[in-house]
Amino acid sequence: MALSSGIFSTTAITPKMPSLSSRRLLPATASPPSANVRFVRPVIQAAASKSATGTRLPSGIMRPRRVSPEMEALVGVSEIPRTQALKRIWAYIKENNLQDPENKKIIICDEKLKKIFGGKDRVGFLEIGGLITPHFL
Template sequence: MVLASRIWFAAAAAAKAAKSAGEKAAASSSFAPSSSLPKTGLMRPGPVSPALQKFLGKSESSRTETIKLLWAYIKSHNLQDPAARKFIICDDALKQLFDKERFSFLEVPGLVNRHFPKKGQS
């Protein structure tokens, strides 16, 4: 009987600790940044090259948004190499954009950065 009560108290204490940890996590994750804060760095939209404008269908985009749209395009057109999934096999649109037949997913940020002019260039 003593063992059963110890198990019950241990289980109750664990449940209480898990509940308070869950409440703390929910409280800390409920912070929503203000929409009035300016976007900076990779999140800031900027002008893109004419080739990327044609691919995206818009004249401005952030680097993160561009990479998300590029991955969506790659997945929807099934362009990952079936033998080595970390490689992307370019279709005509990607060949025109990147001048490559095939590239690794690790190359994507560098390939995308070429299409964002530096400050002062347009």
């Protein structure tokens, strides 16, 4: 019997099939026995993770960058990663109780925050990330 799948064609030799009268018929819902075969991949011991031979330098938003003088006045340092700058801005907002009492997602800007947030009086918390981008040099 020749089997064909796609481009390749193979010939399979099968043992003589018993007659229909002696063959046990499977219900329509049962799958053929060959469908239950699983191929098991041999287990190979995992290689030990490489130990850090040197310290890896931070990259992307974790890399310290120089900041503008306005941002430096708020965060207190001249170079800081973006993630840490956001943490310090949020700490400043919470220390000075600058969230709108009715909607905590709105920040009411004081003079320091107005310099960073482009002179806006009120800023949504999702806008903060975009508004501090120009202050990273």
